[in-house]
Amino acid sequence: MKAVSSQRKQLYKLFRYSKETEALHVRHITGCDDKTEAKELTASQAKQLIASLTTHWAYFDKNNQQHSYILSLLRQIGWTKSSERYGIIADMDRLSDFLKSKKSPVPKPLQNMDSTELSTLINCLESILGKKYGAK
Template sequence: MTATKAYIYEGTGSATDDYFKPKATNTNSPPLEECPKGRVVLNWAIFDKTNKQHLTLLSQLRTLQWTIPSEKWGEVADLPRLSAFLKSPESPVKKPLKEMQPVEVSKTIECFKSMIRKKYK
C-alpha cells in the first residue's frame, strides 16, 4: 500500500471510499503495455542482481557506453535506454528482462556482443 498524504475530509459519502478512490492520472504519460501474464510493465529493464546473465548484460551496457550520471554512484547503466531497446524492433526478444528464459537472455547478450564488436571495430 502506498502512503497517501493525510487531509481533512469535507465531502459526502464514506471518508474511506474517498481516501482509497483512484486518483486522476497524467494524460501525457506513455501508453501502458501488457505483458503476457496480464500485469502492466513499463520498465522492461528491471534485472535480478543475483542472475549472472543479467549482470553480464549490465556490463555490456557500460562497455557500449550506455550510461547515465548518478549522484550516488557516479555513472550507472542506462536502464531506460535498455528498456526502450527491449521494446524496439531491433531487439531479438520482445519481453521484459525478468520474464525472459535463460536462452532468450543469451540471445540478447549475443546481440549486445555484436553491437560492441561493431562499435570498436
C-alpha cells in the same frame, strides 16, 4: 469487443508510429502471426499491451550471472548515465526502450526471459559492442 479508439491511439504513440514495431507486439500479445495491427486487438488485449509497454522492462536480478553480464555490456557499449550517488551507471531506461523496440531480438521484459532468451540478448549486445569497436 474490439479495442476502442483511445486505446489504439495510445498504442500507436507507444509504437512510435512504426508499423514493424506494431506488428511485432500485436503478434506477441495475440500469439497469432496473421494479426499485425492494433485494430485487430480486443479491448482486453489492448489494455494488457498498454500496461506491458508502459512498465519498465529492464529490472535486473543481481543474483543472475547473465543479468550481471548484461550490465557489464551496457557499460562497455556506452549506454550509461550519471548518478549523483553512484557516479556513472548503466542506462536502464535506454535498455528498456531497446527491449520494447523492433531492434530487440527478444521483445519482452528482462525478468520474464529464460536463459536461452537472455543468451540471445547477450549475443545482440556483444554484436553492438563489436561494431562499436570495429571488430570483424
